[in-house]
Amino acid sequence: MAKELIFKLSGADYAAAPVKLERKKIYGWTTLVATDKEGGVCDSAYLSPDDSLIIPAGGLKQATVDSEGHWVDKSTLKAYSEDGEQELPLLQSSFEAPVDLSQKATLEEFLDNDWESVYQLDNPDLASAIGNDIFKFDFCYRSGINHNDGYLLNTPGGLFLFAGDKQEFPLLSLDEEVAIDETEEVEEESIDELDFSMF
DSSP states (O other): OOOOEEEEETTEEEEEOOEEOOHHHHHOOOOOOOBOTTSOBOOOEEEOTTSOOEEETTOOOOOOBOTTSOBOOGGGOOOBOTTSOSBOOOBOOTTSSOEEOOEEEOHHHHHSEEEEEEEEEOOHHHHHHHTTOEEEEEEOSSSBSOOEEEEEEEETTEEEEEEEEEOOOOOOOOOOOOOOOOOOOOOOOOGGGOOGGGO
16 A cells, blocks of 8 residues: 555644656657567667676666775765754654644745655645645655745645745846947958958
């Protein structure tokens, strides 16, 4: 069973499991399959830098090592601020505690974001309670040092959770009309006057 988020709104709790919307689910996808002369499916592999080993797909993984080359468990790592003086706190996942829907957002605030993920939620009671409002909250899918701005809104197509980050979109407009200064005409150099030895 998918993990559920618990939303608190007007003293009531609403549970809903987010289903991530992916481009391939909406538009479909194609897969390119390589075959040999007999129609057998070929497997991908990698060559080692010295071309002495054939490494099957899945045989290479990224790892974190210390200065002596020893494996480091990522759970033991700590994040610090850019100046290196302050340890950054670990934020808990939004699945671990109820999400309080107390902050409403305007449509302009909602649109001023670069969306990282979009999730569909299935809870008619929550959709009815939200109505035409947009609610903003801190959203962390997994525990970590960063969070997204989460927006919950009800649409004719269903209830959606948008996760992204606020962006500054500059307002573009036409500049004031300016007069173009007259420029002096420059005589074009004759081809006969070119010195081809300089090329």
